[in-house]
Amino acid sequence: MKGTITTIQRMSVHDGAGIRSTLFLKGCNLRCRWCHNPETWSGRVQLQQSAGRCIGCGSCVKTCAASALALAPERIRIDRKVCTVCGACVEACPSGALSLVGEHIEPCEALRRVKRDMPFFRQTGGGVTVSGGEPLLQMEFLTEFLALCRREGIVTAVESNLSVEWRCVETLLPLVDQWMCDFKVFDDTLHRAMTGVGNGPIRENLEKLIGSGAKVVVRTPVVPGVNDNETEIGNICRMLQRFGNRLQGYELLRFHTLGFDKFAALGLENPMAGTPELTKKCFESLRDFARTILETTK
Numbered sequence: 001m002k003g004t005i006t007t008i009q010r011m012s013v014h015d016g017a018g019i020r021s022t023l024f025l026k027g028c029n030l031r032c033r034w035c036h037n038p039e040t041w042s043g044r045v046q047l048q049q050s051a052g053r054c055i056g057c058g059s060c061v062k063t064c065a066a067s068a069l070a071l072a073p074e075r076i077r078i079d080r081k082v083c084t085v086c087g088a089c090v091e092a093c094p095s096g097a098l099s100l101v102g103e104h105i106e107p108c109e110a111l112r113r114v115k116r117d118m119p120f121f122r123q124t125g126g127g128v129t130v131s132g133g134e135p136l137l138q139m140e141f142l143t144e145f146l147a148l149c150r151r152e153g154i155v156t157a158v159e160s161n162l163s164v165e166w167r168c169v170e171t172l173l174p175l176v177d178q179w180m181c182d183f184k185v186f187d188d189t190l191h192r193a194m195t196g197v198g199n200g201p202i203r204e205n206l207e208k209l210i211g212s213g214a215k216v217v218v219r220t221p222v223v224p225g226v227n228d229n230e231t232e233i234g235n236i237c238r239m240l241q242r243f244g245n246r247l248q249g250y251e252l253l254r255f256h257t258l259g260f261d262k263f264a265a266l267g268l269e270n271p272m273a274g275t276p277e278l279t280k281k282c283f284e285s286l287r288d289f290a291r292t293i294l295e296t297t298k
Ligand code: SF4
Pocket: 047, 063, 064, 065, 066, 067, 068, 069, 078, 082, 083, 084, 085, 086, 087, 088, 089, 090
C-alpha cells in the first residue's frame, strides 16, 4: 500500500513545535481560492513546467509517444487530456524545464526518510507534521505512517481542513499529538463560494475534536477581500471563545503570493491573480483584535 506525496520538507519551523519534517500528501477536497499549494489539489502525479527554463530545443515533443506536447512561443503546450504522465519528456529535457510532481511511497519508506532528522526532533521537541492537500483523504497510508512514527517515539502533528467524516478523525485520535485545523471563513455562503464547501461539518468536527481532549490549534488564513475584516475574524473568535482553555491556540496566517507561479506550471487558472499581499498593518491589526477577544475568555 502506497501514499502519494509531493515532498517531505525538512527543517520546517512553522508546522508545530520545534524543528519538524513536514510530509505533504497529494489530493484535496477543497478548492480554496487563495491556496498556495495547488500541486496538492490532484491526488495524482502531474507533469509541470518551469517556462523560464525552456530553451525551445523540442526534444520533449519528439520523445512524447502520446503526442501531448507542442512548442509554443514562450512555453511548451501540454495537452493534459492525452498526457499519460510517463515521464519520458522529463528525462529528455536538457534544461530541467519539465518535472513530475508527486511520488508514490510506502509508509515505511516515508518513515525511513523522516528518521534522518531524529536528532533535531529530540533536541528541539519537534517531530513530524503531515499536511497536504487534505491528508485524511489517504487514510490507509496516513494511519500506518502515524502508527510507525508512534512506534519510533516520534511526536506527530496533522494539519486538516476537517471537511471529512468524523470517523476518520476519530480513528487517528490515538496516533496524533497535535492537530492544526483551519477555520477559514465564518459566513457559510462565503465559505462555500471561496472553498467549494460549506463550513457546517467543519464546525461539528472541530467541536468533537476539542471535546475529545485533543490538542488543537485553529488557524485562519487572512485573505484580502475575503476575510480581512473585523466582522469575519470577530465571528470566528466568538465561536472559539466557548472552548476556553480547552483550545490550545488560535493563529492568523498572512496571505502571500509565493505560490502564484505554481498555477501556470500546472496549467491551472489562478483565481487570485493580481491580488496584492495582505499589508503588514492590516494583518497585525486583525491579530491584535483577535487576541483581545480571546484573552477576555481566559
Ligand atoms: S509525461 Fe509522457 S505522455 Fe506526458 S507529455 Fe511527457 S512524454 Fe508525453
